Each structure stands twice: as structure tokens, then as C-alpha cells.
Amino acid sequence: MKDKFTLRAEREGYKARSVYKLKEINNRFKLIEKGDRVLDLGAWPGSWTQYCLEKASEVVSVDKKKLNFGKPIVCDVFKDEIFDKVKGKFDVIVSDMAPMTSGIKELDEGGSFRLVMRALDIAEKLLKKGGNFLVKMFESEETEEVLGRVKKEFRSVKIYRPKATKKRSSEIYILGKEKI
Numbered sequence: 001m002k003d004k005f006t007l008r009a010e011r012e013g014y015k016a017r018s019v020y021k022l023k024e025i026n027n028r029f030k031l032i033e034k035g036d037r038v039l040d041l042g043a044w045p046g047s048w049t050q051y052c053l054e055k056a057s058e059v060v061s062v063d064k065k066k067l068n069f070g071k072p073i074v075c076d077v078f079k080d081e082i083f084d085k086v087k088g089k090f091d092v093i094v095s096d097m098a099p100m101t102s103g104i105k106e107l108d109e110g111g112s113f114r115l116v117m118r119a120l121d122i123a124e125k126l127l128k129k130g131g132n133f134l135v136k137m138f139e140s141e142e143t144e145e146v147l148g149r150v151k152k153e154f155r156s157v158k159i160y161r162p163k164a165t166k167k168r169s170s171e172i173y174i175l176g177k178e179k180i
């Protein structure tokens with residue numbers, strides 16, 4: 001059965017229900033400002049890109065799968081070719097990347113942790129000083145390590161679990177504001 005966020009996304013023309021997670025986070029923490037240049041990592045099918053396009057001046061969308069709108073870049077983020085394909089620096093980097101889940105908790109948590117660390121590596125190179133960062137993570141023993149790194153690299157750190165997150169999901173969103 002479709003839940004209320006899925007039905008709302010269909011009604012409002014968004015590609016996925018996950019848009020309401022980003023909307024809630026942005027309304028609360030003012031991550032994306034008018035005129036920003038945004039990099040959306042793990043962008044397919046594109047609801048975060050749709051929302052960012054309503055706010056930002058430019059949105060570059062990276063995924064292994066190709067978006068059919070905006071400025072899509074088809075790339076596996078673990079490949080260094082991402083730094084040739086994505087040009088310039090960004091005011092905001094968001095990552096909703098998730099591994100292909102296996103159902104084996106440790107495996108899925110490990111996959112999520114590696115994606116989070118890679119998103120942070122990308123932010124180190126491509127996020128402007130003072131820029132904002134948001135990343136999804138499956139909560140695990142490694143969460144403390146991630147928080148430690150975000151605390152070193154950003155002026156403020158928040159953990160947030162939006163209302164649209166499914167009850168059984170272990171996902172959290174980590175927000176780093178103002179890159180040092």
C-alpha cells in the first residue's frame with residue numbers, strides 16, 4: 001500500500017517520496033539558499049534535484065543511473081573520474097546515496113559508511129569554504145567516526161531523522177554547516 005508521502009509525491013509531481021525528507025531538513029536548518037550551486041550525489045530518480053532546482057541557481061546531479069532532466073552526470077562516486085566530470089566548486093553538497101541493500105545488517109551498514117566517507121572526500125575537494133553538507137547514513141558503530149570527522153571539518157553538526165523516514169529504517173541524516 002502506498003503511504004501518505006508516496007501519494008503526496010505523486011500528486012505534487014515529485015519523482016520520489018524522499019523529497020519530503022530534504023524539504024523538512026531544509027525548512028528547519030536552512031541548508032540551501034536562493035542562488036546556491038548544489039551538487040546532488042546519488043540523485044536518481046531525481047526528487048532531491050527537483051526540490052533543489054526550486055531553490056538553487058544550478059544543480060549538478062551525480063548517480064550511476066542517468067537522470068533525464070537537469071544537469072546529470074553518470075558516474076560511480078568511487079571512481080576518481082568524478083573530479084574530471086564535475087567542474088567547479090559548490091555552495092552545498094547533499095548525498096542521499098544508499099548501497100544496494102542485502103538485508104544483512106553489517107554488510108548494508110558497511111556499504112553506507114563507505115558512501116558517507118566518500119561523500120566527505122568529495123566535499124573536501126568540491127565544497128566551498130563556508131558551504132553546507134548533508135549526508136544520509138545507516139546508523140551503526142561507525143556513526144561516531146563520521147560525526148568526529150564532520151565536527152573537524154564543519155562549524156556545526158546536527159543529526160536529524162525526518163518524519164518521512166520509514167519507521168523500520170535505520171537511516172539518519174547528518175548535517176555539517178559552514179565548512180571550515
Ligand SMILES: C[S@@+](CC[C@H](N)C(=O)[O-])C[C@H]1O[C@@H](n2cnc3c(N)ncnc32)[C@H](O)[C@@H]1O
Pocket residue numbers: 015016018019041042043044045046047048049062063064065075076077078096097098099100115
Ligand atoms: C535513495 S536513492 C536517491 C533518491 C534521490 N535522492 C531522490 O530523491 O530521487 C540512492 C541513489 O544512490 C545511488 N548510488 C548508490 N551508490 C552509488 C555510487 N557508488 N555512485 C553513484 N551513485 C550511487 C543509487 O544509484 C540510487 O539512485
